[in-house]
Amino acid sequence: MEKRILVPVDFSPQSTQIIATAQNEAAREKCGLVLLHVVEDRDPMRQRPPLILTDVLDDYARLIKLIPSELVSVKALEGDPVEVILDAAIACRCHRIVMGHGGKWDRPGHVAAAVQKKFHGPTQLVHPHKDSVIEV
Numbered sequence: 553m554e555k556r557i558l559v560p561v562d563f564s565p566q567s568t569q570i571i572a573t574a575q576n577e578a579a580r581e582k583c584g585l586v587l588l589h590v591v592e593d594r595d596p597m598r599q600r601p602p603l604i605l606t607d608v609l610d611d612y613a614r615l616i617k618l619i620p621s622e623l624v625s626v627k628a629l630e631g632d633p634v635e636v637i638l639d640a641a642i643a644c645r646c647h648r649i650v651m652g653h654g655g656k657w658d659r660p661g662h663v664a665a666a667v668q669k670k671f672h673g674p675t676q677l678v679h680p681h682k683d684s685v686i687e688v
Contacts, residue, residue, distance in 0.1 A: 554583065554584060554645075555581060555582075555583035555584070555647050555648075556583055556584040556585065556586050556644055556645060556647065557574050557577055557578050557581075557584070557585050557586070557646060557647070557648045557649070557650055558586050558588060558637065558641045558644060558646035558648070558649045558650075558651075559571060559574040559585055559586065559587050559588065559649075559650050559651065560588045560589070560590060560633070560637050560649070560651045560652075561587055561588070561589055561609075561612060561652075562589065562590075562652065563589065564652070566652050566678065566680045567612065567652070568612075569678055569680065570650060570652050571587070571612055571615055571616065572615075573650055573676065573678050574650040575616045575617075575618045576618065577648065577650060577676070578618070578623070579618035579619050583619075583623070583647075584619070584623035584624065584625070585616065585619065585623065585624045586624075586625050586626075586627060586640065586646060587612055587613055587624065587625070587626045587627070588626075588627045588628075588629065588636075588637065588640050589605055589608075589609055589627070589628045589629075590629055590630070590631065590633045590637065591605065591628060591629070591630045591631075592630075592631075592633060605628035606626055606628055609626035609627075609628060610626055612626075613626055627640060627644075633663045634663055634666040634667055634670070637649065637651070637663075637667050638667065638670055638671060641671060641673075646673075647673050647674075648673055648674045648675070648676070649667060649671055649673070649674075649675045649676070650675075650676045650678065651664060651667065651675070651676070651677060652664065652677070652678055652680070653677040653678060653679040653680060654677075660677055664677050
């Protein structure tokens with residue numbers, strides 16, 4: 553079975569830091585990446601056609617240089633971020649999640665905290681103001 557890392561991104565400036573961390577892990581583990589953007593009801597990206605979302609995700613995918621492009625896939629899905637991330641991890645057979653910390657100081661945001669609590673595998677949280685990654 554091919555291993556994959558799920559990488560939820562929100563198009564924030566931190567997304568490139570998250571992708572860099574994930575691609576380093578993928579290169580080390582010799583596995584694939586799944587870049588995911590979740591569109592919520594309140595998300596301004598919701599008004600854009602799905603094609604534009606996948607184009608933006610494809611642009612992110614082009615940043616990945618350490619693993620072969622055929623091991624990188626992109627998805628834009630709608631719904632509750634926690635549930636969509638967890639469902640995508642199962643559907644894509646991801647063994648690990650690398651995502652943004654999403655919170656302030658040392659406390660993760662509600663989405664990151666919920667995913668970390670519910671996912672049955674390693675979850676790495678990339679903190680925007682620290683060089684370190686928090687792994688559970």
